[in-house]
Amino acid sequence: MSSAGRALAVPAASDIVDAELVNGDETAASGVDVRTARDRHLSAETVAAIEASAAASTRRAYAADREAYLAWCRQEDRTVVPASAETMAEWVRHLTVTPRPRTDRPAGPLTIERAMSAVTTWHLEQGHAKPNMRGARAVLNAYKDRLAEQKDEAARARQATAALPAQIRAMLAGTNRTTLAGRRNAALVLLGFATAARVSELVSLDLADVTGAEHGYDVTLYRKKVRKHTTNAILYGTDPATCPVRALRTYLTALAEAGRHDGPLFVRVDRWDRLAPSLTRHGRTIGDPAGRITAEAAAEVIGRLADAAGLTGDWSGHSLRRGFATAARAAGHDPLEIARTGGWADGSRVLARYMEDVDRVKNSPLVGIGL
Incomplete structure (x- = not known):
């Protein structure tokens, strides 16, 4: 059974407070733990449900970080958990100087931060206190300073390039919007921008999540990071080429003409511009049988359109979300x-960083001082 799942459900002894005594329960008063083996049991299904609360990408990254840390501890003959402050400091120094096979360079600061989090939470999951990370943090800070002094690009956190309206207009200018694929791609880009959706949220949309309204459409998305639904009003744009309402309506009409009236909103389209059939491997269906595209495929659409438009930068599925925040703040929205x-x-630090991109100019102390 996974220690992660168990740890999320079962508190450590130090976290359990004394309950009020009822009816003179002498056994409870004596401090003896009267729980049975059954009381400590978690089914495999419950463990899986607990672990599913974290994003799959986070679980994969943490698992890889912990596996690498475990291998290093064994090689260095060090205790894995609970780890000493010295072990943590030596391990982080190892990460700052050891090239990774994929890049032939040491991990960047953000990657090391994530690995540190993976190991400290591993301690908590196994009922231990977090290790002393003071020395490890000092090593990481020195690494950041060294990278900055060397003008190494790894010193700066990589961010997706913001897809602003001008860039979106360029991305869609070369898109053939008479085809099903072109209409899908235009709707995906414009709806992704208008809702500031993560690509995982965007591709999770079903046709039932889209409702016509006097102002255009209402689109309901599930925001997994905050675990709630938001209903976004999709309004008409001033430019027909980048109007999300017109693009979505055109795409919905094309889906209906192709016989699709329910199921996923964004679907696979084959090379002949038809709704793609289910994918199979060795006779077994793989992927979404209803043809829903993946988050990776949606991100590739954005990257391909940017490349085709000759746009430079680091384009990803997050470009639309960042572009919305930047453009909305530049327009003066709260x-x-x-x-x-x-x-x-x-209090999102990521959103605050996007705000700073605009506010550092609009709210600069240099504005209006008479230079």
């Missing part, structure tokens, strides 16, 4: 409304 529209958590 950060709280931007956060609510995009499903950002209160």
Whole structure:
């Protein structure tokens, strides 16, 4: 049984507070734990449900980080858990100087931060306190300083290039919007921008999540990071080429003409511009049998359109979300409304960073001082 799943459900002894005694329960008063083996049991299904609360990408990354840490501890003859402060510091130094096979360079600061989190939470999952990370943090800070002094690109956190309206217009200018694939791609880009959706949220949409309204459409998305639904009003744009309402309506009409009236909103289209049949491997269906595209496929659409338009930068599925936040703030919209529209958590540091991209110019102390 997974220690992660168990740890999320079962508190450590130090976390259990004394309950009020009822009816003079002498056994409870004596401090003896009267739980049975059954009381400590978690079914495999419950463990799986607990672990599913974390994003699959996070679980995969943490698993890889922990496996690498375990291998290093065994090689260095060090205790894995609970780890000493010295072990943590030596391990982080190892990460800052050891090239990774994929890149032939040491991990960047953000990757090391994630690995540190993977190991500290591993301690908690096994009922131990977090290890002392003071030395490890000092090693990482020195690494950040060294990278910055060397003008190494790894010193700066990589961010997706913001897809602003001008870039979106360029991306869609070369798109053949008479085809089903072209109509899908235009709707995907414009709806992704208008809702500030993560690509995983965007591809999770079903046709039933889209409702016609006087103002255009209402689209209901499930925002997994904040675990709630948001209903976004999709309004008409001033430019027909980048109007999300017109693009979505055209795509919905094309889907209906292809016989699709329910199921996923964004679907696979084959090379002959037809709804793609279910994918199979060795006679077994793989992927979504209803033809839903994956988040990776949606991100590839955005990257291909940017490349075809000759746009430079780091284009990804997050470009639309970042572009929305940047453009909305530049237009003077309130950060709280931007956060609510995009499903950002209160106090999101990521959103604050997007705001800074605009505010550092608009709110600069240099404005209006007479230079």
